[in-house]
Amino acid sequence: MLNSIYSRIFYLCTVVLLFACSLSGLLVMSYANRMHKKEAQEQVNTTAKVLTSMIKENIQKDPLPAKELEDQISNFSKIENVDCYIFDDKGECLVRGDSNVTEIPLSPAVRRKALNEPYYQVGGPTGNFTEATATWVERIAQAGDSDEDSRTYFLMLLVPVGYLSDFSSKLVTLLAVSLILIGTGSAAIFYLNTSRVLSPVSQVTKAAEAYAKGDFSQRLQQTGDPEMDQLTTTMNRMADFIDRNERSRKRFVSDVSHELKTPITSIGGFVDGILDGTIPPNEEKKYLRIVSSEVDRMSRLVHTMLNISRFEEGTMAPRFERADITHLLIKTILLFENKINQKELYVEGLDECPRAIAVVDKDLVQQVFYNLTENAIKFVNKHGTLAFAVESEDEQVHVHLRNTGEGLTEEEISRVFDRFYKTDESRGKDTTGVGLGLSIVSRIIALHGGLVTVKSVKNEYTEFIVTLPRYQRIDEKRPNGGTA
Numbered sequence: 001m002l003n004s005i006y007s008r009i010f011y012l013c014t015v016v017l018l019f020a021c022s023l024s025g026l027l028v029m030s031y032a033n034r035m036h037k038k039e040a041q042e043q044v045n046t047t048a049k050v051l052t053s054m055i056k057e058n059i060q061k062d063p064l065p066a067k068e069l070e071d072q073i074s075n076f077s078k079i080e081n082v083d084c085y086i087f088d089d090k091g092e093c094l095v096r097g098d099s100n101v102t103e104i105p106l107s108p109a110v111r112r113k114a115l116n117e118p119y120y121q122v123g124g125p126t127g128n129f130t131e132a133t134a135t136w137v138e139r140i141a142q143a144g145d146s147d148e149d150s151r152t153y154f155l156m157l158l159v160p161v162g163y164l165s166d167f168s169s170k171l172v173t174l175l176a177v178s179l180i181l182i183g184t185g186s187a188a189i190f191y192l193n194t195s196r197v198l199s200p201v202s203q204v205t206k207a208a209e210a211y212a213k214g215d216f217s218q219r220l221q222q223t224g225d226p227e228m229d230q231l232t233t234t235m236n237r238m239a240d241f242i243d244r245n246e247r248s249r250k251r252f253v254s255d256v257s258h259e260l261k262t263p264i265t266s267i268g269g270f271v272d273g274i275l276d277g278t279i280p281p282n283e284e285k286k287y288l289r290i291v292s293s294e295v296d297r298m299s300r301l302v303h304t305m306l307n308i309s310r311f312e313e314g315t316m317a318p319r320f321e322r323a324d325i326t327h328l329l330i331k332t333i334l335l336f337e338n339k340i341n342q343k344e345l346y347v348e349g350l351d352e353c354p355r356a357i358a359v360v361d362k363d364l365v366q367q368v369f370y371n372l373t374e375n376a377i378k379f380v381n382k383h384g385t386l387a388f389a390v391e392s393e394d395e396q397v398h399v400h401l402r403n404t405g406e407g408l409t410e411e412e413i414s415r416v417f418d419r420f421y422k423t424d425e426s427r428g429k430d431t432t433g434v435g436l437g438l439s440i441v442s443r444i445i446a447l448h449g450g451l452v453t454v455k456s457v458k459n460e461y462t463e464f465i466v467t468l469p470r471y472q473r474i475d476e477k478r479p480n481g482g483t484a
Contacts, residue, residue: 017183022179032167040159044120044159047157051073054076056140087156089111091107091108091154110137121134132162136155136159137156199223203232204231206218207235216239264294270290322359325365325468326353343384353390356390357392358397365468376462381404381405387400393470395470396467397468402464406459407457408462416454417442417452441466449469452467
């Protein structure tokens with residue numbers, strides 16, 4: 001019954017609300033009862049003052065005019081609906097305002113309590129009353145010429161206070177009715193409000209179920225509630241991210257399959273041709289070189305995938321040493337001499353690059369330059385320009401690689417370092433890459449504590465800027481972590 005969040009919240013809030021209302025009601029009821037009893041006591045006190053004043057006039061007479069005082073008290077009792085009694089200091093009744101002949105003593109304990117201040121007590125039925133009764137006892141002193149002549153009397157009033165019990169009962173009934181109404185109304189309001197609040201949660205659940213089934217097309221709508229809007233925004237971002245990765249994964253699998261299928265097919269065909277004699281013996285070396293080239297190509301692809309895995313697992317440990325960044329750059333560019341000549345490209349800036357020393361992993365940084373240069377040559381226009389520049393500062397080295405050509409859009413710039421991303425899918429399938437080169441570049445630069453950025457103007461140029469720190473701090477977590 002309490003399995004759902006809604007039911008737990010509902011019952012918890014209901015219990016807390018009823019407890020708070022009950023506690024508040026009890027406090028109010030207690031205060032009202034106390035004030036009502038105090039008011040009743042004040043009324044009895046007022047009645048006692050009137051009687052005391054009347055009695056004091058008579059007790060000065062000697063002997064005490066019992067009959068005259070009894071008539072006065074009897075009339076007063078009938079008017080005020082109280083029973084009045086006068087006792088001597090021994091507790092014997094001298095005057096009574098009722099017609100009942102039943103003897104009513106005044107106990108010593110009550111007389112002692114009333115010596116210094118009036119005694120007041122609410123109890124059950126007493127005297128001629130069948131309902132709750134308030135008892136008031138007050139000492140009245142008769143002064144004499146000496147202590148022996150002084151006399152002490154006690155005035156006792158019995159006042160019906162059944163209305164106090166009626167008042168308490170009405171308060172209890174009112175409290176119970178109020179709790180029922182408040183509980184019912186609050187439950188209805190809570191149900192409606194919670195249903196409205198939890199409605200987006202149901203939408204999130206449905207969307208999550210769709211995502212679990214591989215359908216990432218669903219998007220959540222904003223509700224107007226800041227907390228839920230934050231959740232829906234996060235869910236939508238997650239769906240976008242997973243959707244992009246899923247498309248990239250599928251494209252990657254397709255690309256890798258294509259990249260592996262082509263060399264495997266070529267290798268298999270050439271090897272079969274050599275084995276079955278289709279290829280003449282004098283041409284075997286030619287086709288074996290092609291087989292070797294295809295094997296190298298597959299090896300590079302597998303090596304790239306292994307590097308990506310090592311980067312993601314955090315097991316790639318750079319081996320830092322002092323290196324000439326400009327020398328590494330020029331050395332890498334010379335590897336592409338044939339491709340540069342084939343596209344008849346113009347290379348500028350290399351003869352102006354100053355010597356720049358930095359503490360880096362030479363192999364990894366050369367991989368960065370290799371990937372960026374390969375990418376630049378791949379997308380530069382024929383007869384275009386490759387421009388290189390190196391800037392050395394006190395703390396950093398900046399390497400610029402620019403190529404003319406189609407350039408990149410804002411969306412492409414924001415995603416160019418994403419894994420498996422290709423700016424042009426149709427063009428990407430015709431190339432040897434699988435969208436990993438720039439992703440590897442960003443990870444290698446991150447390992448060095450550097451930064452790689454890209455600037456581009458559509459249909460004009462694209463420029464990558466690699467920023468490397470000149471010095472590395474020793475990292476205890478890496479065995480070859482660095483050099484100060």
